[in-house]
Amino acid sequence: MEIDSVRVESSVWIGNKRYKALLSGWYFSWTEIDKRNRERKTISVPVSEVIGVKEGRVEIQTQKKVEDTDLDFTLFYVKRNGHGLSWSLGRTQFCCPSRGVRDQWTTQLRTALKTHSPSRPHRLLVFINPFGGKKRGKQIFHSLVAPLFELAGISSHVVVTERANQARDYILKKDLTGFNGVICVGGDGMFSELLHGVIGRTQQEAGVSEHDPTVMLQPCDLHIGVIPAGSTDCVCFATMGINDPVTSTLHIIIGDSQPLDVCSVHYQNTLVRYSVSMVGYGFYGDVLAESERHRWMGPLRYDYSGFMVYLCNRSYPGLVQYLPADSHISSPRDKTRCLSGCRVCSESKERLFPHFDSSSSLYSTNVSQCNSELEGEWVTIEGRFKCVSLTCMSSSCPRSPEGLSPSAHLADGTADLIMVRETNPLGFLTFLHRHTTKQDQFDLPFVEVHRVKAVRFSLPPGEAEEEEEEYEKQADREIQTSAERELEDPEKLFCGNIAGQSQQHLAGWKERGSETSRLKRQGFACVPCCTKPRSVSVWNCDGEILPHTEISCRVHGQLVRLFARGIETSTMQ
Numbered sequence: 001m002e003i004d005s006v007r008v009e010s011s012v013w014i015g016n017k018r019y020k021a022l023l024s025g026w027y028f029s030w031t032e033i034d035k036r037n038r039e040r041k042t043i044s045v046p047v048s049e050v051i052g053v054k055e056g057r058v059e060i061q062t063q064k065k066v067e068d069t070d071l072d073f074t075l076f077y078v079k080r081n082g083h084g085l086s087w088s089l090g091r092t093q094f095c096c097p098s099r100g101v102r103d104q105w106t107t108q109l110r111t112a113l114k115t116h117s118p119s120r121p122h123r124l125l126v127f128i129n130p131f132g133g134k135k136r137g138k139q140i141f142h143s144l145v146a147p148l149f150e151l152a153g154i155s156s157h158v159v160v161t162e163r164a165n166q167a168r169d170y171i172l173k174k175d176l177t178g179f180n181g182v183i184c185v186g187g188d189g190m191f192s193e194l195l196h197g198v199i200g201r202t203q204q205e206a207g208v209s210e211h212d213p214t215v216m217l218q219p220c221d222l223h224i225g226v227i228p229a230g231s232t233d234c235v236c237f238a239t240m241g242i243n244d245p246v247t248s249t250l251h252i253i254i255g256d257s258q259p260l261d262v263c264s265v266h267y268q269n270t271l272v273r274y275s276v277s278m279v280g281y282g283f284y285g286d287v288l289a290e291s292e293r294h295r296w297m298g299p300l301r302y303d304y305s306g307f308m309v310y311l312c313n314r315s316y317p318g319l320v321q322y323l324p325a326d327s328h329i330s331s332p333r334d335k336t337r338c339l340s341g342c343r344v345c346s347e348s349k350e351r352l353f354p355h356f357d358s359s360s361s362l363y364s365t366n367v368s369q370c371n372s373e374l375e376g377e378w379v380t381i382e383g384r385f386k387c388v389s390l391t392c393m394s395s396s397c398p399r400s401p402e403g404l405s406p407s408a409h410l411a412d413g414t415a416d417l418i419m420v421r422e423t424n425p426l427g428f429l430t431f432l433h434r435h436t437t438k439q440d441q442f443d444l445p446f447v448e449v450h451r452v453k454a455v456r457f458s459l460p461p462g463e464a465e466e467e468e469e470e471y472e473k474q475a476d477r478e479i480q481t482s483a484e485r486e487l488e489d490p491e492k493l494f495c496g497n498i499a500g501q502s503q504q505h506l507a508g509w510k511e512r513g514s515e516t517s518r519l520k521r522q523g524f525a526c527v528p529c530c531t532k533p534r535s536v537s538v539w540n541c542d543g544e545i546l547p548h549t550e551i552s553c554r555v556h557g558q559l560v561r562l563f564a565r566g567i568e569t570s571t572m573q
């Protein structure tokens, strides 16, 4: 029988009220019937949003309780709260006229679930960062996430991390057979580990060199899920519209799938990092560098560092080259929002994977995309900038609900390049302040924004040599100071610089044996309030400081997939 033609109907009781229950195609609904047999209010649940069907009267919240009765079944489903962005577990207990009817309901609902939700995960690999955010990762997983996975019949293998990069290395090296996805319980740093692991693993298996800046990367099949438990959870917020562990868990269970663009950052012919959120130079780099020196302050360090760096009022020379995206498709100032089911993103799939058909491998089709995606005329802009940033998504967060670029798309194969030229402190404050309001931050004479496919940043020729000289001198001074500090208190240096967010990146440096250069650069870059004017800032790449100034960035359309669906339309004004 065709599932769409399945129709099951019967009388049921919820409490002491009589209802008509109906399973028809994609929906299960129940309508109250009053004493005169008139139909009252109907509640309708899409089968794809059913979490589980259990025999008896079952409760899982606070404590699991099962009352095994012959006539009852309990339905668990996604319930939308408030404006709908926050999801919780809905639960309704149905009492049937006979055991036969009850069994028919449970069987038909489970069959419908399999048919309408074929891409739900069955087995997940979960990484918990016990030190992320308020250090509640383990508690969040065991009290809020694990019971829902169990209810939905999802098994999970849990790894509580003991060091930075453990999750990334695990994904790169271990056998992942049987896993339908990887989940992080932590913040953006943990997400980044999973991102690097999943992309790296996929390229290894496809025999693609990540270091070649011109290569087409293989899109990744393994989905990534994010349970927010960090102090910065921007990726979660920008793809769900809310930071809530239960909402994220429910999106994972129902197998939502949101493709995401990823920006690769290269230094010459070496991959430096991947980014999904922001690669920012100048102000954003300085704030991160400064905040790393004040980790002891906790999340407050970002406000403090932002204020200090703002007071320094620095601007930096730079040569920015970019490859524009097709402006007929969309633009960063078209006032649209990338919402769930976004037309621009779904139409981009054909452009990004023009020869895709499910019978052939994605990679073989991507090779032809390689050339066309890097075709076009590069535009060059030289000047002094307060900041230059590139963002693959709106990068909205609770503090800036509209984000760095409100009209950016999650999966259209482009990023928005924002350049803020040198201006007076009040002008720059206006630009920053507009990120927290609905006012257009691009409607300022010193701000430029472009939708792009690739960007290159370098120092203007004269500056580069001058900088190199000054850099060497300053670095030597810093090394000496650092060494003295280390001798005084080795713990201090370790805690201040190695622990936490920049760990992944710094570990990478260490692996490459450039401890000296790390000290040089870090010491030099992290003193925004030093009296001497500097001409070079650092890059902030999704919360990590990059070890290079002259970088090239390229957007890889729909490279990874998240267990998410974007921000739902009905909830947006």
Ligand SMILES: Nc1ncnc2c1ncn2[C@@H]1O[C@H](COP(=O)(O)OP(=O)(O)OP(=O)(O)O)[C@@H](O)[C@H]1O
Pocket: 128, 129, 130, 131, 132, 133, 134, 161, 162, 163, 164, 165, 185, 186, 187, 188, 189, 190, 191, 193, 229, 230, 231, 232, 233, 500, 501, 502, 503, 504, 543
């Ligand atoms: N067991 C661990 N010990 C130390 N660091 C870890 C551990 N597990 C993960 N990490 C690293 O901690 C960093 C920060 O973690 P995460 O993003 O989960 O939390 P966060 O509170 O949002 O971080 P931050 O406030 O520093 O941005 C990540 O880059 C990750 O590599």
